[in-house]
Amino acid sequence: MTADQTDDRDRTRDRDVDAASGSTDEADDCDAFTLADFHEASQRAGRPVLTAAAVARALERSHEDVNGGLEALAERGDLERLSVATDPVVWYPSELEDLTDRERVVVFPKRREIVVDRPDQFTRAQLSQFAHLADGNGDSGYRYVVRPEDVWAAPHDTFEALRRTIRQALGQREERLEEWIESQWDRARQFRLVTHEDGYTVLEATSPEVMGNVARQKLDEEHVHAPISETEDWVREGSEAAIKRILYEAGYPVQDQRDLESGEDLEIDLQVSLRPYQRTWVDRFEEAGEGVFVGPPGSGKTIAAMGAMARVEGETLVLVPSRDLARQWADAIVEHTSLGPAQVGQYHGGQKNVRPVTITTYQIAGMDRHRSLFDDRQWGLVVFDECQHVPSDVYRRSTHLQSRHRLGLSASPIREDDRQTEIFTLVGPPIGTDWQALFDAGFVAEPELEIRYVPWGDDEQQNAYGSAEGRERYRIAAENRGKVPEIRYLLAAHPESTALVFVDYLDQGRDLAAALDVPFLSGETPHHERRRLLESFRRGDRDVLVISRVGDEGIDLPAADLAIVASGLGGSRRQGTQRVGRTMRPVGGALVYVLATRGTREEDFARRQLQHLGRKGVTVRERSVDPDERARGADEGDDTAADDADPGEESSVSE
Incomplete structure (x- = not known):
């Protein structure tokens, strides 16, 4: 326009x-x-x-x-x-x-x-x-x-x-x-954190009434030392994040206007052009000074983060969940910005270099023996990748690192423990574009999702499921051996596709890999072997990989045409988003099949996972597998694609 x-x-x-x-x-x-x-x-x-x-x-x-x-x-x-x-x-x-x-x-x-x-x-x-x-x-x-x-x-x-x-x-x-x-x-402008001329932090309110009826009712001596005036409280050092969270949950977000150090200047030029929506994200981040980029996998959140780095032009600390992601970030920064390898450091188990741009893991940043290295340096920007983990007890320690600018990245800022509001209080407000708009504009290809209800492979497992309880029942259903021929069928129906098969359990992954004669990539796979397998998949030397939960996030999986979810994490919406996202990319179509054992709790878990994506505009179908009908079709020489060959009853996921 x-x-x-x-x-x-x-x-x-x-x-x-x-x-x-x-x-x-x-x-x-x-x-x-x-x-x-x-x-x-x-x-x-x-x-x-x-x-x-x-x-x-x-x-x-x-x-x-x-x-x-x-x-x-x-x-x-x-x-x-x-x-x-x-x-x-x-x-x-x-x-x-x-x-x-x-x-x-x-x-x-x-x-x-x-x-x-x-x-x-x-x-x-x-x-x-x-x-x-x-x-x-x-x-x-x-x-x-x-x-x-x-x-x-x-x-x-x-x-x-x-x-x-x-x-x-x-x-x-x-x-x-x-x-x-x-x-x-008006509520969002009632409180602010400012820096006193003597260097300590003050919580200010717009009136004595809102200070007395809200802040002083919610906060205690763990958060503030003493009142300075009717509208000002002296904040205890290190309690700023807790104050922001408590008042946010009370319906009063706090404006953080402290005079935080911005660190040394660092000239950064972005070497790629941002898409229009990415420029909007960066503009909103620059105006607010903090925020969380929220968008589907494949929407370019990492590139947009580099755009934010170029706007800030300050020394930057990037926090990631794993060493693999640290290496990928370092390579991407060198590739897409004007910074050279000598300006980009990694600090983790593999190497320990603190440089103007440093990438480290959440675990390292939260450990006492390493904290001083990051506390002593004045960062202009701290980036929290996969920031949906930030509210967890282990990861949130890293949010104590103070910086003038804070940026989070997440495809799925949701948590099954309902602590997702803490993501935005600890990092910043959400900044994003609705998924359907990106699908419609062609920036991200919308995947086709289908839940396939698979019968039991044998009576032994079905009987074991009937006598089991709790999580053991779910595990038996997840490892249903009837899923193996279904996976073979789907792979055969899409012979030109590159495929990722996701599992939750190591034993199931090993058995599947052996049955399909393909590699199994898990947390037990050495880092050098992971890189070798993933690179061979990117080059097209391999067209199928079986992957454990390690593939949900923490490593940069190559895009695939086909994803098959053989078992999932009890219906986690975040995990469903991550796995579906492995097929999202700017061009081409992709298929995602989620297998669930018919007549078990796995059916409900699969629906729960994918309804979240349905509400974002992704089309989700359901199909009940009939192996006898498929076998008859095979005997008659029917080699049509899976969508046409399977006569099972089809419907859309209901809300």
């Missing part, structure tokens, strides 16, 4: 907003009943055409008030009336006649939800600035939820600028929603 087109679009949106608002008197008349109220009633009733009585029942309001509101909306042209034989009048939205040809935005202020059919790129870009995409499906629309953290992280200097973005996105004024958003905007 050109600048002129954008200006025209803005002017058109502004005219639509003004037209929707009408005069002051008209707005006052309609405050009691809006088009959003009609849509709310329509959704509750399950149909778009309603009588006044049906609207009144759905909204639990008086017939008289509702009828007056319907008349006013009809006068404005938002509703149409139609007389029918069985009732004096029925009402329906004026836009109902051309819904298939135009964008439609429906707002539910009470639930703070926005449902959009056929949104264009402009609308989605505007919505992403203050709302979270909860469900994305190009066929049936998009559901956005406005959460407090979305408002807190909105990239605007004033609420008036944010209000303009809201009205441009919605095409109308929604006073109740705007009032709630403004209240959250």
Whole structure:
């Protein structure tokens, strides 16, 4: 979209907003009943055409008030009336006649939800600035939820600028929603951490009331020494992160405005061009000074992080989960920036070099005997790769390292222990682009996902499952020997594909590798052997690898055309995202098959893993495997692809 087109679009949106608002008197008349109220009633009733009585029942309001509101909306042209034989009048939205040809935005202020059919790129870009995409499906629309953290992280200097973005996105004024958003905007500006002229940290509040009723109720002597004034508390050294987390959870994010050291200047030029959405990420990070880049695997978060390094131009510490990732980061920085090998160091079990840009592991950074090396150096930027681990007790010690700029990277900032809010309090607010937008723009290829329900391979395992309990039941189902012929079948159905087969259990991995006559890569595989196997896979010398949990993250797996999940980590949404992400790339298609033993808890675990991706816009199918039908097809010489050869019943994953 050109600048002129954008200006025209803005002017058109502004005219639509003004037209929707009408005069002051008209707005006052309609405050009691809006088009959003009609849509709310329509959704509750399950149909778009309603009588006044049906609207009144759905909204639990008086017939008289509702009828007056319907008349006013009809006068404005938002509703149409139609007389029918069985009732004096029925009402329906004026836009109902051309819904298939135009964008439609429906707002539910009470639930703070926005449902959009056929949104264009402009609308989605505007919505992403203050709302979270909860469900994305190009066929049936998009559901956005406005959460407090979305408002807190909105990239605007004033609420008036944010209000303009809201009205441009919605095409109308929604006073109740705007009032709630403004209240959250104000909450995000009640507290800040600043540096006192004597060098210690002070927690400041905007008023004595908010300091007394919130901060001094939530914090104790572990966090602050003593009050300095009615609106200021002297902060204990090292408790800054805890204070930010506690007040964040209380609904009051703290603005960190301390005078942190930025370290030595380091000139960095990025040698590759950022995609438009990556530039937006970097711009928002530069404005806030902290944040978490959230995007699907393959969206280029590492390259965007190097773009952030180039903006900061300060000495940088990169924290990663493993030595393999440390090496990959070092190679990527040398390849994609103006820095040379002598300026990039690694500090871990393999080598210990602290340089202007240093990559180390979370474990090393959190160990007391190494901490002083990193504490003594003044970093301009600290990067937390795979930052979904930061809330864990082992990893969070690394967040005590202080820097003027903090950046996290994650494809899946979710945790099964519900501590994901700590990611954003310890590192920074989320910055990202919805997955469906990247799929639609062609930046990342959308994989095809299918859950395949496999029968038991033999009675022995099935009987053992029936008598087992707890995690042992899940393990038996995961290691179902009936999955071996299914994996052989899928590999044979896609003979030109490069494939990764994921397992959770080492014994299962070894057995599968032996059955398929392919290598098994696990945590027990020596680092030099890992590199050799992965390089041979990248070159195309090998087309199949069996991989344990070590492949979920911590190593840079080459992209594959086909991923087969033979067993998963009890339905972890994060693990499902990571494994599916191994097939995401800018071009080409990819297939992901998740195998689950039919009639066991593994079915529920598989659905749980993939529903999370379904809500991000990825299409997920289900299929029940019938080995007898497949065998008959093979006897008849049917060598069609798996999607056509398997006659099992197919459906989509339900929400």
